[in-house]
Amino acid sequence: MQHPSDPAVCLNMQPYSSGYEKDPNRPFLTQARGSAAAQPNDYFLWSIFNFGFFNTCCLGFIALVFSVKSRDCKVVGDPEGAARHAKTARWLNIFALILSLIFIVVFIIIIYASSTTIMEELQKRQKGQ
Template sequence: MSKEEHEVATLGTAPVTSTVINIRSDTSVPDHVVWSLFNTLFMNCCCLGFVAFAYSVKSRDRKMVGDVTGAQANASTARSLNIAALVLSIIAIVVLIILYATVMGKRI
């Protein structure tokens, strides 16, 4: 076997190398920023909307860092605070409408 044939033979039997790229699954964690901003501006009963907005921003920061567990915990807290702010604000609005209707009904 000549030197050239030997080089070709060794090139053909070289081990095949492969590259493995691990792509992490991008778990969707809702951060509720828009809902919190709405509650902060329009339904800020007992400042719950503002606190929910703070937790929403924390959740978004945790998501950007890659801490999915922390992002989910902060998003859950923001969701609970948003629900509480929304329910309390709706109850307050309904009570105010009822009070206004009864006071105006007595004047007529």
């Protein structure tokens, strides 16, 4: 059991100023909430949408993984890694969306063609009776 004077985890809950700053008590860089322009978009909501609705060839899931990686990099103060993972997530989301829309259009064309063929065959049988 640990002694109360030996904390295992030290949380710095003090407010911080705008911009990046290096706190000697914290190992990571922090960024203030007001300067969100420097942080890249992680495309998390788009990845969730593609994972739920357009998960063709698991691209939506993979995009979600890269979005979470981007978000994690933003938390630990790695803007380059966050931007790299966000770019990958964006391209995976684009490919998932395009591939899914192509599959949907092809599926609709196949259903339409088969239904018209079935209707023509039924009309031929009715006339033949």
